[in-house]
Amino acid sequence: MAKFKKREPLNSLSASLENYLETIAMLKKEKEYARIRDIAKALNVKSPSVNTAIKFLAKNNFVIHEKYGYVDLTYLGKTLALEVQKKHDILYNFLNKLLFVNNKVANQEACEIEHSIGLESVRKIEKLHLLLKKYFFKNEEDVLSLKNYLEE
Amino acid sequence: MAKFKKREPLNSLSASLENYLETIAMLKKEKEYARIRDIAKALNVKSPSVNTAIKFLAKNNFVIHEKYGYVDLTYLGKTLALEVQKKHDILYNFLNKLLFVNNKVANQEACEIEHSIGLESVRKIEKLHLLLKKYFFKNEEDVLSLKNYLEE
DNA sequence: TCAAATAGTTAGATTAGTATAAAATTTTTA
Protein backbone atom coordinates (compact mmCIF):
# COMPACT_ATOMS: atom_id res chain seq x y z
CA MET A 1 0.00 0.00 0.00
CA ALA A 2 2.60 2.58 1.05
CA LYS A 3 4.99 2.44 -1.85
CA PHE A 4 7.89 4.79 -1.28
CA LYS A 5 9.32 6.06 1.94
CA LYS A 6 11.40 9.00 3.07
CA ARG A 7 14.97 8.02 3.81
CA GLU A 8 17.65 8.93 6.29
CA PRO A 9 19.61 11.17 5.72
CA LEU A 10 16.89 13.51 4.45
CA ASN A 11 17.14 14.50 0.81
CA SER A 12 18.50 11.07 0.09
CA LEU A 13 16.48 8.85 -2.22
CA SER A 14 16.51 5.22 -3.30
CA ALA A 15 18.30 4.27 -6.52
CA SER A 16 14.93 3.92 -8.20
CA LEU A 17 13.76 7.40 -7.24
CA GLU A 18 17.10 8.94 -8.19
CA ASN A 19 16.64 7.37 -11.60
CA TYR A 20 13.27 9.05 -11.99
CA LEU A 21 14.77 12.46 -11.20
CA GLU A 22 17.70 11.84 -13.50
CA THR A 23 15.40 10.83 -16.33
CA ILE A 24 13.16 13.85 -15.90
CA ALA A 25 16.20 16.14 -16.07
CA MET A 26 17.43 14.34 -19.17
CA LEU A 27 14.06 14.60 -20.92
CA LYS A 28 13.71 18.27 -20.05
CA LYS A 29 17.10 18.94 -21.60
CA GLU A 30 16.18 16.96 -24.71
CA LYS A 31 12.61 18.09 -25.33
CA GLU A 32 11.78 20.91 -22.96
CA TYR A 33 9.25 18.86 -21.01
CA ALA A 34 8.72 15.47 -19.42
CA ARG A 35 5.49 13.51 -19.53
CA ILE A 36 4.64 10.33 -17.66
CA ARG A 37 4.76 8.40 -20.91
CA ASP A 38 8.26 9.61 -21.83
CA ILE A 39 9.61 8.81 -18.41
CA ALA A 40 8.11 5.32 -18.56
CA LYS A 41 9.63 4.72 -21.99
CA ALA A 42 13.06 6.00 -21.00
CA LEU A 43 13.17 3.87 -17.86
CA ASN A 44 11.54 0.82 -19.38
CA VAL A 45 8.75 0.69 -16.85
CA LYS A 46 4.98 1.06 -17.17
CA SER A 47 3.18 4.34 -16.65
CA PRO A 48 1.44 3.37 -13.38
CA SER A 49 4.88 2.79 -11.88
CA VAL A 50 5.93 6.25 -12.95
CA ASN A 51 2.73 7.66 -11.55
CA THR A 52 3.33 6.16 -8.12
CA ALA A 53 6.89 7.41 -8.03
CA ILE A 54 5.99 10.91 -9.21
CA LYS A 55 3.28 11.14 -6.58
CA PHE A 56 5.84 10.42 -3.90
CA LEU A 57 8.40 12.80 -5.37
CA ALA A 58 5.77 15.54 -5.55
CA LYS A 59 4.67 15.01 -1.98
CA ASN A 60 8.30 15.34 -0.91
CA ASN A 61 9.08 18.41 -2.95
CA PHE A 62 11.34 16.97 -5.59
CA VAL A 63 8.93 17.55 -8.47
CA ILE A 64 5.81 19.48 -9.35
CA HIS A 65 3.04 17.65 -11.10
CA GLU A 66 -0.47 18.83 -11.94
CA LYS A 67 -2.87 16.03 -12.73
CA TYR A 68 -2.71 14.92 -16.35
CA GLY A 69 0.00 17.49 -16.95
CA TYR A 70 3.74 17.76 -17.32
CA VAL A 71 6.25 16.84 -14.65
CA ASP A 72 8.72 19.47 -13.55
CA LEU A 73 11.66 19.49 -11.16
CA THR A 74 11.75 21.74 -8.12
CA TYR A 75 15.02 23.36 -7.14
CA LEU A 76 15.64 20.47 -4.76
CA GLY A 77 14.84 17.91 -7.44
CA LYS A 78 17.01 19.65 -10.00
CA THR A 79 19.92 19.79 -7.59
CA LEU A 80 19.71 16.09 -6.86
CA ALA A 81 19.24 15.19 -10.52
CA LEU A 82 22.31 17.17 -11.49
CA GLU A 83 24.32 15.48 -8.78
CA VAL A 84 23.38 12.03 -10.01
CA GLN A 85 24.07 12.99 -13.62
CA LYS A 86 27.45 14.36 -12.61
CA LYS A 87 28.31 11.10 -10.87
CA HIS A 88 27.22 9.17 -13.92
CA ASP A 89 29.34 11.29 -16.18
CA ILE A 90 32.48 11.00 -14.11
CA LEU A 91 32.09 7.25 -13.69
CA TYR A 92 31.36 6.72 -17.37
CA ASN A 93 34.41 8.69 -18.44
CA PHE A 94 36.65 6.99 -15.93
CA LEU A 95 35.55 3.53 -17.08
CA ASN A 96 35.37 4.23 -20.79
CA LYS A 97 38.04 6.85 -21.47
CA LEU A 98 40.67 5.89 -18.91
CA LEU A 99 40.09 2.15 -18.41
CA PHE A 100 38.83 1.44 -21.93
CA VAL A 101 35.75 -0.43 -20.83
CA ASN A 102 33.40 -0.48 -23.83
CA ASN A 103 30.69 2.18 -23.93
CA LYS A 104 27.76 -0.09 -23.31
CA VAL A 105 29.24 -1.78 -20.25
CA ALA A 106 30.71 1.49 -18.96
CA ASN A 107 27.30 3.10 -19.23
CA GLN A 108 25.49 0.22 -17.54
CA GLU A 109 27.92 0.12 -14.67
CA ALA A 110 27.95 3.90 -14.25
CA CYS A 111 24.14 3.69 -14.11
CA GLU A 112 24.33 1.46 -11.07
CA ILE A 113 27.41 2.75 -9.28
CA GLU A 114 26.13 6.33 -9.39
CA HIS A 115 23.64 5.41 -6.66
CA SER A 116 26.21 3.77 -4.39
CA ILE A 117 29.07 6.21 -4.43
CA GLY A 118 29.36 9.45 -2.51
CA LEU A 119 30.26 12.86 -3.84
CA GLU A 120 33.66 12.79 -2.18
CA SER A 121 34.74 9.57 -3.85
CA VAL A 122 33.41 10.48 -7.23
CA ARG A 123 35.09 13.89 -7.13
CA LYS A 124 38.37 12.23 -6.29
CA ILE A 125 37.98 9.86 -9.20
CA GLU A 126 37.41 12.87 -11.42
CA LYS A 127 40.51 14.56 -10.09
CA LEU A 128 42.63 11.47 -10.50
CA HIS A 129 41.42 11.08 -14.08
CA LEU A 130 42.26 14.70 -14.80
CA LEU A 131 45.70 14.41 -13.25
CA LEU A 132 46.57 11.33 -15.23
CA LYS A 133 45.39 12.87 -18.48
CA LYS A 134 47.31 16.03 -17.84
CA TYR A 135 50.62 14.82 -16.52
CA PHE A 136 51.04 11.13 -17.20
CA PHE A 137 49.13 10.21 -20.32
CA LYS A 138 49.68 13.25 -22.48
CA ASN A 139 50.02 11.85 -25.96
CA GLU A 140 48.39 9.14 -28.03
CA GLU A 141 51.32 6.80 -27.41
CA ASP A 142 51.06 6.90 -23.63
CA VAL A 143 47.35 6.29 -23.83
CA LEU A 144 47.80 3.31 -26.11
CA SER A 145 50.41 1.75 -23.91
CA LEU A 146 48.09 2.22 -20.93
CA LYS A 147 45.32 0.49 -22.87
CA ASN A 148 47.71 -2.29 -23.66
CA TYR A 149 48.85 -2.70 -20.10
CA LEU A 150 45.28 -2.76 -18.79
CA GLU A 151 44.20 -5.37 -21.30
CA GLU A 152 47.12 -7.74 -21.11
CA MET B 1 5.40 -16.54 -1.10
CA ALA B 2 8.20 -17.20 -3.60
CA LYS B 3 11.05 -15.25 -2.10
CA PHE B 4 14.10 -15.48 -4.31
CA LYS B 5 14.35 -16.14 -8.00
CA LYS B 6 16.97 -17.42 -10.42
CA ARG B 7 18.46 -14.63 -12.51
CA GLU B 8 19.66 -14.13 -16.03
CA PRO B 9 22.53 -14.69 -16.78
CA LEU B 10 22.69 -17.95 -14.87
CA ASN B 11 25.07 -18.04 -11.94
CA SER B 12 24.31 -14.43 -11.35
CA LEU B 13 22.69 -13.52 -8.05
CA SER B 14 21.07 -10.47 -6.50
CA ALA B 15 23.18 -8.18 -4.32
CA SER B 16 21.47 -9.62 -1.28
CA LEU B 17 22.28 -13.23 -2.18
CA GLU B 18 25.86 -12.33 -3.09
CA ASN B 19 26.18 -10.85 0.37
CA TYR B 20 25.07 -14.11 1.94
CA LEU B 21 27.71 -16.05 0.02
CA GLU B 22 30.36 -13.48 0.84
CA THR B 23 29.50 -13.62 4.53
CA ILE B 24 29.56 -17.40 4.65
CA ALA B 25 33.02 -17.41 3.07
CA MET B 26 34.19 -14.78 5.55
CA LEU B 27 32.88 -16.72 8.54
CA LYS B 28 34.38 -19.97 7.32
CA LYS B 29 37.75 -18.26 7.06
CA GLU B 30 37.38 -16.77 10.55
CA LYS B 31 35.92 -19.66 12.48
CA GLU B 32 35.96 -22.76 10.30
CA TYR B 33 32.19 -22.92 10.03
CA ALA B 34 29.11 -20.78 9.44
CA ARG B 35 25.84 -21.11 11.28
CA ILE B 36 22.56 -19.37 10.54
CA ARG B 37 22.96 -17.29 13.66
CA ASP B 38 26.45 -16.05 12.73
CA ILE B 39 25.35 -15.11 9.25
CA ALA B 40 22.37 -13.21 10.65
CA LYS B 41 24.58 -11.35 13.08
CA ALA B 42 27.20 -10.47 10.47
CA LEU B 43 24.61 -9.18 8.02
CA ASN B 44 22.42 -7.49 10.60
CA VAL B 45 19.32 -9.41 9.63
CA LYS B 46 17.13 -11.86 11.53
CA SER B 47 17.59 -15.61 11.30
CA PRO B 48 14.38 -16.33 9.35
CA SER B 49 15.70 -14.08 6.59
CA VAL B 50 18.91 -16.06 6.50
CA ASN B 51 16.92 -19.28 6.48
CA THR B 52 14.92 -18.25 3.43
CA ALA B 53 18.01 -17.14 1.56
CA ILE B 54 19.98 -20.28 2.44
CA LYS B 55 17.11 -22.46 1.29
CA PHE B 56 17.19 -20.77 -2.07
CA LEU B 57 20.97 -20.93 -2.33
CA ALA B 58 20.89 -24.63 -1.45
CA LYS B 59 18.23 -25.40 -4.02
CA ASN B 60 20.37 -23.68 -6.63
CA ASN B 61 23.62 -25.36 -5.70
CA PHE B 62 25.49 -22.49 -4.14
CA VAL B 63 25.52 -23.93 -0.62
CA ILE B 64 24.94 -27.18 1.22
CA HIS B 65 22.77 -27.07 4.30
CA GLU B 66 21.46 -29.97 6.35
CA LYS B 67 18.56 -29.05 8.59
CA TYR B 68 19.70 -27.59 11.90
CA GLY B 69 23.31 -27.95 10.79
CA TYR B 70 26.14 -25.85 9.41
CA VAL B 71 26.07 -24.02 6.10
CA ASP B 72 28.79 -24.81 3.62
CA LEU B 73 29.70 -23.47 0.21
CA THR B 74 29.70 -25.65 -2.89
CA TYR B 75 32.43 -25.17 -5.47
CA LEU B 76 30.08 -22.87 -7.35
CA GLY B 77 29.25 -20.90 -4.22
CA LYS B 78 32.89 -20.63 -3.20
CA THR B 79 33.86 -19.38 -6.64
CA LEU B 80 31.22 -16.67 -6.59
CA ALA B 81 32.01 -15.70 -3.00
CA LEU B 82 35.69 -15.29 -3.81
CA GLU B 83 34.85 -13.20 -6.81
CA VAL B 84 32.75 -10.81 -4.75
CA GLN B 85 35.38 -10.64 -2.02
CA LYS B 86 38.03 -9.88 -4.61
CA LYS B 87 35.94 -7.05 -6.01
CA HIS B 88 35.39 -5.70 -2.54
CA ASP B 89 39.08 -5.78 -1.80
CA ILE B 90 40.13 -4.02 -4.96
CA LEU B 91 37.48 -1.34 -4.58
CA TYR B 92 38.29 -0.78 -0.93
CA ASN B 93 41.99 -0.40 -1.61
CA PHE B 94 41.41 1.89 -4.55
CA LEU B 95 39.14 4.16 -2.52
CA ASN B 96 41.07 4.07 0.73
CA LYS B 97 44.71 3.67 -0.25
CA LEU B 98 44.81 5.58 -3.51
CA LEU B 99 42.01 8.13 -3.12
CA PHE B 100 42.29 8.50 0.67
CA VAL B 101 38.62 8.02 1.32
CA ASN B 102 38.33 7.13 5.02
CA ASN B 103 38.07 3.43 5.89
CA LYS B 104 34.49 3.42 6.97
CA VAL B 105 33.15 5.17 3.87
CA ALA B 106 35.49 3.23 1.59
CA ASN B 107 34.25 0.00 3.08
CA GLN B 108 30.59 0.98 2.82
CA GLU B 109 30.90 2.04 -0.77
CA ALA B 110 32.95 -1.02 -1.73
CA CYS B 111 30.19 -3.12 -0.15
CA GLU B 112 27.66 -1.70 -2.56
CA ILE B 113 29.70 -1.19 -5.71
CA GLU B 114 30.99 -4.78 -5.60
CA HIS B 115 27.55 -5.94 -6.77
CA SER B 116 27.33 -3.48 -9.65
CA ILE B 117 30.73 -3.71 -11.26
CA GLY B 118 31.98 -6.42 -13.61
CA LEU B 119 35.18 -8.39 -13.35
CA GLU B 120 36.73 -6.59 -16.29
CA SER B 121 36.31 -3.14 -14.80
CA VAL B 122 37.43 -4.13 -11.36
CA ARG B 123 40.52 -5.87 -12.72
CA LYS B 124 41.40 -2.76 -14.65
CA ILE B 125 41.03 -0.65 -11.53
CA GLU B 126 43.38 -3.04 -9.78
CA LYS B 127 45.92 -2.77 -12.58
CA LEU B 128 45.71 1.00 -12.67
CA HIS B 129 46.24 1.16 -8.92
CA LEU B 130 49.25 -1.13 -9.21
CA LEU B 131 50.73 0.89 -12.04
CA LEU B 132 50.39 4.16 -10.20
CA LYS B 133 51.92 2.74 -7.04
CA LYS B 134 54.80 1.25 -8.93
CA TYR B 135 55.76 3.96 -11.37
CA PHE B 136 54.17 7.24 -10.40
CA PHE B 137 53.70 7.35 -6.67
CA LYS B 138 56.80 5.58 -5.44
CA ASN B 139 57.76 7.42 -2.29
CA GLU B 140 56.00 8.92 0.69
CA GLU B 141 56.33 12.40 -0.78
CA ASP B 142 54.56 11.61 -4.04
CA VAL B 143 51.77 9.94 -2.13
CA LEU B 144 51.33 12.93 0.13
CA SER B 145 51.20 15.36 -2.73
CA LEU B 146 48.61 13.17 -4.43
CA LYS B 147 46.56 13.21 -1.23
CA ASN B 148 46.91 16.95 -1.15
CA TYR B 149 45.87 17.39 -4.75
CA LEU B 150 42.82 15.14 -4.31
CA GLU B 151 41.67 16.96 -1.23
CA GLU B 152 42.21 20.54 -2.28
C1' DT C 1 19.11 -37.04 32.32
C1' DC C 2 15.95 -33.90 31.84
C1' DA C 3 14.85 -28.90 32.19
C1' DA C 4 16.55 -24.39 30.47
C1' DA C 5 18.73 -21.99 27.19
C1' DT C 6 19.99 -21.55 22.52
C1' DA C 7 19.47 -22.12 17.70
C1' DG C 8 16.77 -23.14 13.64
C1' DT C 9 12.34 -23.41 11.21
C1' DT C 10 7.68 -22.27 9.64
C1' DA C 11 3.89 -19.32 8.86
C1' DG C 12 2.27 -15.11 7.97
C1' DA C 13 2.81 -9.87 7.70
C1' DT C 14 5.19 -5.84 5.77
C1' DT C 15 7.64 -2.84 2.50
C1' DA C 16 9.52 -0.95 -1.93
C1' DG C 17 8.91 -1.19 -6.37
C1' DT C 18 6.87 -3.00 -10.11
C1' DA C 19 2.85 -4.78 -13.23
C1' DT C 20 -2.10 -5.52 -15.21
C1' DA C 21 -6.71 -4.12 -16.00
C1' DA C 22 -9.91 -0.83 -16.24
C1' DA C 23 -11.70 3.89 -15.49
C1' DA C 24 -11.06 8.90 -16.27
C1' DT C 25 -9.23 12.58 -18.78
C1' DT C 26 -7.13 14.86 -22.61
C1' DT C 27 -5.89 15.19 -27.43
C1' DT C 28 -6.53 14.26 -32.18
C1' DT C 29 -8.98 14.11 -36.28
C1' DA C 30 -12.64 13.08 -39.52
Next chain:
DNA sequence: TAAAAATTTTATACTAATCTAACTATTTGA
Protein backbone atom coordinates in the same frame (compact mmCIF):
# COMPACT_ATOMS: atom_id res chain seq x y z
C1' DT D 1 -17.55 18.95 -32.51
C1' DA D 2 -18.16 14.33 -31.44
C1' DA D 3 -16.03 9.82 -31.83
C1' DA D 4 -11.58 7.54 -31.70
C1' DA D 5 -7.03 7.40 -30.00
C1' DA D 6 -3.74 8.29 -26.63
C1' DT D 7 -2.44 9.28 -22.03
C1' DT D 8 -2.99 9.43 -17.11
C1' DT D 9 -4.88 7.68 -13.05
C1' DT D 10 -6.83 4.30 -9.79
C1' DA D 11 -7.35 -0.04 -7.87
C1' DT D 12 -5.39 -4.22 -7.21
C1' DA D 13 -1.93 -7.89 -7.42
C1' DC D 14 2.72 -9.63 -7.51
C1' DT D 15 7.81 -10.16 -6.31
C1' DA D 16 12.08 -9.86 -3.57
C1' DA D 17 13.54 -9.33 0.71
C1' DT D 18 12.78 -8.51 5.05
C1' DC D 19 10.39 -8.96 9.82
C1' DT D 20 7.62 -10.90 14.06
C1' DA D 21 5.56 -14.57 16.48
C1' DA D 22 5.21 -19.07 17.47
C1' DC D 23 6.97 -23.62 17.15
C1' DT D 24 10.61 -27.37 16.85
C1' DA D 25 15.08 -29.22 17.50
C1' DT D 26 19.58 -29.23 19.65
C1' DT D 27 22.83 -28.28 23.20
C1' DT D 28 24.13 -27.36 27.88
C1' DG D 29 24.61 -28.02 32.65
C1' DA D 30 22.65 -28.73 37.44
